[in-house]
Amino acid sequence: MNLSFDVEEFIKEFENSCNKVQKKTFEKNEVITSYIQKRNQFCILISGNADLVRYDLNGNRTIIDHFTNNDVFGEVFYNVTTNNELLVEAKSKCEVLIYSYQNIHYKCKQNCKFHQKLSEYLPELILDKVTSLNMRVELLTKRSTRDKLLGYFNLLSTRTLSKTFKLPFSLTDLADYLSVDRSAMMRELKLLKEENFIKKNGKMITLLYK
Amino acid sequence: MNLSFDVEEFIKEFENSCNKVQKKTFEKNEVITSYIQKRNQFCILISGNADLVRYDLNGNRTIIDHFTNNDVFGEVFYNVTTNNELLVEAKSKCEVLIYSYQNIHYKCKQNCKFHQKLSEYLPELILDKVTSLNMRVELLTKRSTRDKLLGYFNLLSTRTLSKTFKLPFSLTDLADYLSVDRSAMMRELKLLKEENFIKKNGKMITLLYK
DNA sequence: GTTTTTCTGTTGCAAAAGCAACAAAATAGT
DNA sequence: ACTATTTTGTTGCTTTTGCAACAGAAAAAC
Numbered sequence: 084m085n086l087s088f089d090v091e092e093f094i095k096e097f098e099n100s101c102n103k104v105q106k107k108t109f110e111k112n113e114v115i116t117s118y119i120q121k122r123n124q125f126c127i128l129i130s131g132n133a134d135l136v137r138y139d140l141n142g143n144r145t146i147i148d149h150f151t152n153n154d155v156f157g158e159v160f161y162n163v164t165t166n167n168e169l170l171v172e173a174k175s176k177c178e179v180l181i182y183s184y185q186n187i188h189y190k191c192k193q194n195c196k197f198h199q200k201l202s203e204y205l206p207e208l209i210l211d212k213v214t215s216l217n218m219r220v221e222l223l224t225k226r227s228t229r230d231k232l233l234g235y236f237n238l239l240s241t242r243t244l245s246k247t248f249k250l251p252f253s254l255t256d257l258a259d260y261l262s263v264d265r266s267a268m269m270r271e272l273k274l275l276k277e278e279n280f281i282k283k284n285g286k287m288i289t290l291l292y293k
Numbered sequence: 294m295n296l297s298f299d300v301e302e303f304i305k306e307f308e309n310s311c312n313k314v315q316k317k318t319f320e321k322n323e324v325i326t327s328y329i330q331k332r333n334q335f336c337i338l339i340s341g342n343a344d345l346v347r348y349d350l351n352g353n354r355t356i357i358d359h360f361t362n363n364d365v366f367g368e369v370f371y372n373v374t375t376n377n378e379l380l381v382e383a384k385s386k387c388e389v390l391i392y393s394y395q396n397i398h399y400k401c402k403q404n405c406k407f408h409q410k411l412s413e414y415l416p417e418l419i420l421d422k423v424t425s426l427n428m429r430v431e432l433l434t435k436r437s438t439r440d441k442l443l444g445y446f447n448l449l450s451t452r453t454l455s456k457t458f459k460l461p462f463s464l465t466d467l468a469d470y471l472s473v474d475r476s477a478m479m480r481e482l483k484l485l486k487e488e489n490f491i492k493k494n495g496k497m498i499t500l501l502y503k
Numbered sequence: 504g505t506t507t508t509t510c511t512g513t514t515g516c517a518a519a520a521g522c523a524a525c526a527a528a529a530t531a532g533t
Numbered sequence: 534a535c536t537a538t539t540t541t542g543t544t545g546c547t548t549t550t551g552c553a554a555c556a557g558a559a560a561a562a563c
Contacts, residue, residue, distance in 0.1 A: 137431070137434070139435075139440075143436060145434045147427075147430055147431070147434065148430075159420065160420070160423045160424060160427060161424060161427050162424045162427070162428060205416050206415050206416050206419060209416060209419045209420055209423060210369065210370070210419055212423055213370045213419060213422055213423055213426065214370060214371060214372045216423065216426040216427065216429075216430065217357075217370060217371050217372070217426065218372060219426075219430055220357055220358075220426065220429055220430060220433065221347070221357070223430065223433035223434060223472070224347070224355045224357065224433060224472040225349075225472075226353060226472065226521085227521095227549075227550090228549080228550075230349075253509090253510065253511090254510075254511065254512090255509085255510060255511080262433070262434040262435075262436065263550080263551090264550060264551045264552075265510095265511090265551095266512085266513080266514085266550090266551075266552075266553090267549080267550050267551060267552095268550095269511075269512060269513075270512095270513080270514090270550090271549095271550095272512095273512080273513085285511095285559095436551085437519075437520090438519080438520070463539090463540065463541090464540075464541065464542090465539085465540060465541080473520075473521090474520060474521045474522075475521095475541090476520090476521075476522075476523090476542090476543080476544085477519080477520045477521060477522095478520095479541075479542060479543075480520090480542095480543080480544090481519095481520095482542095483542080483543085495529095495541095504563100505562105505563085506561100506562085506563075507560105507561085507562070507563090508559105508560085508561070508562080509558105509559085509560070509561080510557105510558080510559070510560080511556100511557085511558070511559085512555105512556090512557085512558095513554100513555085513556090513557105514553100514554090514555090515552105515553095515554100516551105516552085516553090517550105517551085517552080517553105518549105518550085518551075518552090519548105519549085519550070519551080520547105520548085520549070520550075521546105521547085521548070521549080521550105522545105522546085522547075522548090523544100523545095523546090523547105524543100524544090524545100525542105525543085525544095526541100526542090526543090527540105527541080527542080527543105528539105528540080528541070528542090529538105529539085529540070529541080530537105530538080530539070530540080531536100531537085531538070531539080532535105532536085532537075532538085533534100533535090533536085533537095
């Protein structure tokens with residue numbers, strides 16, 4: 084996230100000016116929302132972190148997306164075509180702004196500050212989402228588990244400007260995020276350590292190659 | 294694509310009103326643009342079709358995205374972090390509107406109609422892109438070649454409202470799009486035919502299951 | 504502070520996917 | 534219309550990935 088404006092400031096300042104937006108709090112493991120076609124919910128995660136997960140017919144879980152501070156989500160971003168369940172699950176206590184997408188255009192009152200700012204910031208919020216989705220596609224199209232891992236590590240390294248960083252996921256969740264089998268991923272991690280590509284201590288990873 | 298406005302109309306009407314936008318034509322196989330960090334190009338494909346492709350260090354080609362009429366692309370949508378080359382290649386003769394993203398905010402003149410309309414339509418254009426990227430992620434996270442194929446066929450079937458449809462790709466390109474080995478994909482297609490899941494005649498596919 | 508649950512690390516075996524290579528068919532180029 | 538190039542369809546073999554299962558470590562719940 085490198086937005087040109089401060090989402091927190093924006094929310095603090097304006098959340099009470101508009102009666103069409105609501106703020107809700109969710110506890111860990113609660114379902115924040117499920118994606119259903121034709122309900123145009125649009126959400127901004129104010130604090131905490133949450134995952135968009137899919138459970139398919141074989142019982143596989145996939146973490147489709149991982150949301151942290153200031154991320155936007157909701158079924159406006161999704162054309163729900165599959166019969167799989169899509170859920171947003173809170174991974175920690177979460178504060179969420181919930182809004183109906185239509186209401187962005189139909190203002191609640193002439194001078195609603197929230198509306199004004201939201202319209203102004205919206206393209207950037209969505210653009211940021213496109214960028215992160217493109218990175219996701221970039222990762223998922225990598226052919227091997229090794230390339231996915233290294234690709235993801237590179238991303239975190241670039242993001243933190245450091246060769247050492249902490250995984251934002253448990254290893255179990257990381258496997259679901261990279262869409263690979265956990266044991267196969269663990270095996271690959273072991274090889275990467277043995278071949279001196281990385282150093283690993285719990286969730287702390289250090290890249291050892293140039 | 295199911296936008297609430299007609300992109301073609303918008304472009305026809307306003308493309309000459311703004312001196313900061315240019316229209317270019319590309320022949321088949323020409324490179325329309327390559328993605329380079331910090332150049333904020335933003336493009337709309339008016340006609341033809343094109344692919345966003347990546348060539349990785351092992352020589353694997355991946356079709357990251359496939360663009361047709363009215364699709365938007367450009368490196369505004371991409372945080373170029375990898376050292377891989379990202380190119381947009383014309384698959385047929387293409388007409389493209391090219392614009393610098395910054396210029397969306399800095400209008401060329403007070404009453405530039407193009408600017409006005411573009412600002413108005415932009416969120417929807419980008420939102421549409423998010424939707425298609427989410428579908429892409431949905432496909433790519435499927436665990437097996439079979440699930441990817443069936444997922445993609447379902448998508449085309451839903452889009453065309455028909456059990457029978459034509460693949461917009463060559464089979465070679467489809468493999469690169471689904472990020473699987475071509476021969477493995479062909480093998481799976483053969484099995485799907487043998488097990489009566491699909492009927493296939495060249496690029497025409499018919500789904501046989503409910 | 505003890506118990507229960509989740510997460511990590513590992514492995515043998517089975518299944519799926521990738522690689523290489525080639526002939527036939529289709530398409531594009533001249 | 535003929536030739537060159539690309540695409541399709543196929544297969545044997547190798548490598549990678551996934552599955553199942555389990556023990557120990559860590560974290561969460563009580």
